[in-house]
Amino acid sequence: MGTAKAALEWHGSTLLRRVTGIVGRVVGGPVIVVRAPGQELPALAPAVEVVEDAREGRGPLQGLAAGLRAVGDRAAGAYVSSTDVPLLHPAFVRRIVGALGQDEDVVLPEIGGHPQPLAAAYRTRLLGVVEELIASDRLRPAFVFERCRVLRLSETALLTDPMLARLDPGLSSVENLNNPDDYRQARALEPPEVNVERFGTLAPESGPRRTVVAACTLGAAAAAVGLTLDEHVVAALNGDQIIRDPELPLAAGDSVAFLAADAGG
Amino acid sequence: MAKAFPGGYFGRALIVDLDTAATEVKPLPESVLRSFIGGAGLGAWLMHELCPPGIDPLEPPAPLMFVFSPLVGTPLTTSAKFAVVAKSPLTGRLTDALASSHFAIAGKLTGHDAIVLRGRCADRSVAVIDGDSVTLTPADDLWGLPAADAERRLRERMGPAWRVAAIGPAGERQVRYATISHDGRHAGRGGLGAVLGSKLCKAVVVRASRKVAPADPGAVLAAAKELRGRSFGPATAKYRELGTMANLLAFNAISTLPTRNFSAARFDEAPALGDEEVSTLRQVARNSCASCSIGCEHIYRGSGGKNTRMEYENVFALGPLCGVSDPDAVIAASGRCDELGIDTISAGGTIAWAMESAEAGLIDAPWLRFGDGDALIRAIEEIGTREGLGELLAEGSRRASRAVGQGSEAFAAHVKGLELPGYEPRTLQAMALGLAVNARGADHNRSGAYEVDLAGGHDRLTGGAPQVAGAIETEDRAAIMDSLILCKFLRGVFEDPFAEWAALLRTVTGWDVDAAELARTARRIVIAKRLFNLREGWTREEDWLPERFLTQSLELDSGRAAALTPDRLTGMVNAYYRGRGLEPTGVPEPGTLRELDLENMSQFDRGSTAIREN
Ligand code: SF4
Numbered sequence: 028m029g030t031a032k033a034a035l036e037w038h039g040s041t042l043l044r045r046v047t048g049i050v051g052r053v054v055g056g057p058v059i060v061v062r063a064p065g066q067e068l069p070a071l072a073p074a075v076e077v078v079e080d081a082r083e084g085r086g087p088l089q090g091l092a093a094g095l096r097a098v099g100d101r102a103a104g105a106y107v108s109s110t111d112v113p114l115l116h117p118a119f120v121r122r123i124v125g126a127l128g129q130d131e132d133v134v135l136p137e138i139g140g141h142p143q144p145l146a147a148a149y150r151t152r153l154l155g156v157v158e159e160l161i162a163s164d165r166l167r168p169a170f171v172f173e174r175c176r177v178l179r180l181s182e183t184a185l186l187t188d189p190m191l192a193r194l195d196p197g198l199s200s201v202e203n204l205n206n207p208d209d210y211r212q213a214r215a216l217e218p219p220e221v222n223v224e225r226f227g228t229l230a231p232e233s234g235p236r237r238t239v240v241a242a243c244t245l246g247a248a249a250a251a252v253g254l255t256l257d258e259h260v261v262a263a264l265n266g267d268q269i270i271r272d273p274e275l276p277l278a279a280g281d282s283v284a285f286l287a288a289d290a291g292g
Numbered sequence: 293m294a295k296a297f298p299g300g301y302f303g304r305a306l307i308v309d310l311d312t313a314a315t316e317v318k319p320l321p322e323s324v325l326r327s328f329i330g331g332a333g334l335g336a337w338l339m340h341e342l343c344p345p346g347i348d349p350l351e352p353p354a355p356l357m358f359v360f361s362p363l364v365g366t367p368l369t370t371s372a373k374f375a376v377v378a379k380s381p382l383t384g385r386l387t388d389a390l391a392s393s394h395f396a397i398a399g400k401l402t403g404h405d406a407i408v409l410r411g412r413c414a415d416r417s418v419a420v421i422d423g424d425s426v427t428l429t430p431a432d433d434l435w436g437l438p439a440a441d442a443e444r445r446l447r448e449r450m451g452p453a454w455r456v457a458a459i460g461p462a463g464e465r466q467v468r469y470a471t472i473s474h475d476g477r478h479a480g481r482g483g484l485g486a487v488l489g490s491k492l493c494k495a496v497v498v499r500a501s502r503k504v505a506p507a508d509p510g511a512v513l514a515a516a517k518e519l520r521g522r523s524f525g526p527a528t529a530k531y532r533e534l535g536t537m538a539n540l541l542a543f544n545a546i547s548t549l550p551t552r553n554f555s556a557a558r559f560d561e562a563p564a565l566g567d568e569e570v571s572t573l574r575q576v577a578r579n580s581c582a583s584c585s586i587g588c589e590h591i592y593r594g595s596g597g598k599n600t601r602m603e604y605e606n607v608f609a610l611g612p613l614c615g616v617s618d619p620d621a622v623i624a625a626s627g628r629c630d631e632l633g634i635d636t637i638s639a640g641g642t643i644a645w646a647m648e649s650a651e652a653g654l655i656d657a658p659w660l661r662f663g664d665g666d667a668l669i670r671a672i673e674e675i676g677t678r679e680g681l682g683e684l685l686a687e688g689s690r691r692a693s694r695a696v697g698q699g700s701e702a703f704a705a706h707v708k709g710l711e712l713p714g715y716e717p718r719t720l721q722a723m724a725l726g727l728a729v730n731a732r733g734a735d736h737n738r739s740g741a742y743e744v745d746l747a748g749g750h751d752r753l754t755g756g757a758p759q760v761a762g763a764i765e766t767e768d769r770a771a772i773m774d775s776l777i778l779c780k781f782l783r784g785v786f787e788d789p790f791a792e793w794a795a796l797l798r799t800v801t802g803w804d805v806d807a808a809e810l811a812r813t814a815r816r817i818v819i820a821k822r823l824f825n826l827r828e829g830w831t832r833e834e835d836w837l838p839e840r841f842l843t844q845s846l847e848l849d850s851g852r853a854a855a856l857t858p859d860r861l862t863g864m865v866n867a868y869y870r871g872r873g874l875e876p877t878g879v880p881e882p883g884t885l886r887e888l889d890l891e892n893m894s895q896f897d898r899g900s901t902a903i904r905e906n
Contacts, residue, residue: 121851190851224545226538226541226542226545227530227534227538227539227541227542228529228530228533228534228538259526259527261746261747261748263545263546264850265848265849265850266545266546266547266558266848266849266850267546267753267848267849267850267852268748268751268752268753269546269745269746269747269748269752270748271748271749282849284542284545284546286542286545286546286746287529287530287538287542288746288747288748289527289530289784
């Protein structure tokens with residue numbers, strides 16, 4: 028596609044910034060980017076950590092091993108994603124991570140009959156298995172699945188989660204970009220629709236304080252209602268964290284509350 | 293030549309014996325004033341000096357003090373404030389509540405940095421303070437009146453130069469969360485009105501008869517002009533334009549609005565009580581304290597035509613916390629609390645506890661149900677008159693739940709006996725710590741830790757080092773603002789608060805005080821309050837939250853659960869203790885006392901404090 032997928036632009040952000048942001052919204056622990064040795068990356072949120080593949084060109088298991096190694100002492104499980112999934116939805120990540128119980132080593136979605144190893148959750152204790160496979164040049168993810176307990180989730184099984192069924196009914200979360208045409212089509216898509224509400228002094232003097240805007244990032248949602256995220260304005264995403272980062276990616280169905288930063292008595 | 297006294301101070305406290313109207317002047321050494329400034333800080337020092345250890349706060353020897361500050365009387369915006377300080381009949385610990393306006397200026401210009409009342413009037417009386425002399429006048433015709441009516445009558449009788457701080461019927465009946473008010477503003481928390489009522493004193497009346505100049509009047513004027521300009525900026529816009537009522541819907545959106553006695557943090561009917569709805573229909577005026585350029589008071593008209601000051605805390609406590617969504621009922625309930633002279637937060641918290649207890653069949657009050665506005669108003673009425681269920685509820689949720697038992701203690705939402713303000717601790721976990729450890733009890737004015745949660749830098753659903761550091765920092769800032777005194781609503785205009793406050797204090801007093809000294813003063817004030825509580829029997833068990841918050845989680849719209857575990861709270865309390873230089877028991881380390889020059893205040897038994905086992 029003429030440029031590394033990580034740096035591809037999508038509605039004012041990059042694919043890598045978007046995917047790390049979406050994953051970061053769901054997982055409780057660190058977000059790790061595995062890059063090829065010396066690979067240049069686009070700007071990332073300060074909390075995102077970057078590690079390098081030991082060797083380039085060894086396929087997804089090499090990256091998986093580097094990632095599991097980086098989080099192994101801080102988390103029992105990890106969501107693993109490719110970078111070229113602009114429609115990845117937090118509800119999908121939550122569904123996969125939530126299914127990783129004590130009895131599973133891997134939660135593997137199977138969509139259209141195809142397993143999705145780069146949209147799956149892994150126990151970090153699998154690192155040894157993955158390293159052994161790499162050492163013996165068995166570099167396909169399927170070899171990992173032969174050696175551990177895998178929970179395979181079909182479309183039907185995935186969509187039993189009402190939140191996922193509501194927010195990503197077509198499971199577009201796993202649609203990746205394999206060629207320039209895919210990228211063109213992805214760029215032609217409208218940004219996701221998000222619900223925005225303004226409170227206190229940020230509410231409009233007349234007209235509704237609640238509206239729906241198309242916005243890929245928090246900054247874009249703020250701009251769509253005439254606000255700037257400065258020291259006087261913060262946002263709460265889905266009634267949860269208070270955020271000031273304008274680059275935070277938004278997904279379809281998100282609710283953003285803009286509040287005066289001096290909320291409180 | 294005698295050294296001139298620092299600007300802004302008289303260097304004396306007037307001690308009034310209400311048994312005889314005898315007075316005595318207690319000199320306040322400059323070293324004490326510099327160490328504790330005024331307001332809540334100086335009040336803590338005076339309490340150590342003048343409050344007999346172990347006293348029942350409603351017994352005559354217990355002191356009640358009005359404490360002023362060096363900034364009072366200057367043109368610095370929001371500085372016309374005073375602290376009322378006593379041992380709380382609700383908590384048995386130190387309480388200091390602030391109120392504002394002309395009483396602060398007239399009270400100080402009686403020629404005193406503090407006025408201390410002790411003893412008990414022989415009959416229902418008004419204490420009239422004119423310079424160093426005190427007269428007790430009969431208050432029979434005022435007894436039973438709302439504080440505002442008593443104030444009006446006294447000023448009509450005595451003249452407009454006189455300023456009045458008075459209690460309502462609830463104070464007379466020693467409701468344990470009765471207020472003292474002046475010009476409609478209440479020194480609200482902790483039951484100070486009950487203390488004045490226990491002294492058979494309906495009101496304290498003062499007038500200005502002395503003068504005190506700042507050290508550098510020109511510099512004070514320039515600073516006042518500059519500060520006033522800043523007070524019109526965006527940092528105070530919320531208070532000017534909407535008042536604190538604006539918090540209601542914002543807090544609801546982020547699951548921080550305590551609802552139905554803290555069983556939920558979102559109230560579906562909140563929009564009916566929100567600023568937009570209520571302001572459009574019922575807001576009639578704005579007002580401000582003396583010497584204030586912000587003017588945060590927003591006045592609303594109830595369906596009966598009465599005007600009532602409404603703030604977030606009244607509306608949260610009498611609305612969502614009791615499940616009431618009818619704005620007329622909430623405005624009427626708030627107005628009735630004002631007339632009776634009771635703290636709306638403790639009233640709402642105690643009634644919400646009673647509603648839950650009644651619904652669970654633990655108390656016999658079938659009329660008392662969540663969401664019933666008429667029941668809310670009846671409960672307030674009974675509290676103010678101590679009739680029916682009011683006899684129990686006038687004691688506050690801690691005492692009432694202990695009396696009822698049967699597990700109802702678990703949902704009495706208080707810390708140290710003081711009912712929680714409108715900040716849900718499970719979704720604001722820095723604030724959870726602030727509420728747990730503060731000397732006054734569950735309080736949002738002495739601990740502003742919610743600022744850390746709402747700033748966006750840290751996960752508000754977890755509690756760790758940043759939350760602990762933030763809780764300490766905001767508590768320190770509050771200690772200085774409450775001692776200078778400046779209104780908290782001004783806090784957002786200061787970019788480098790300690791340095792800027794030190795500069796203001798320099799111009800007023802002439803001291804060479806700097807930011808580092810003021811930061812140490814803040815720590816000293818916080819520890820001095822803790823030392824008073826220790827002397828009165830505090831143990832580590834009291835730096836804790838009610839069981840409900842530690843055993844029940846809240847579901848957020850995002851899918852996450854907001855849970856605060858005992859382990860996490862223990863960890864935060866331990867870290868707070870380390871950060872404050874306290875031992876694991878919560879007792880100050882000897883080195884901390886030395887560093888803060890507080891060794892002569894440590895009248896407690898180091899061996900008697902307990903450590904909580906979880
Ligand atoms: S901001 Fe409000 S409370 Fe503060 S001094 Fe002004 S009017 Fe009084």
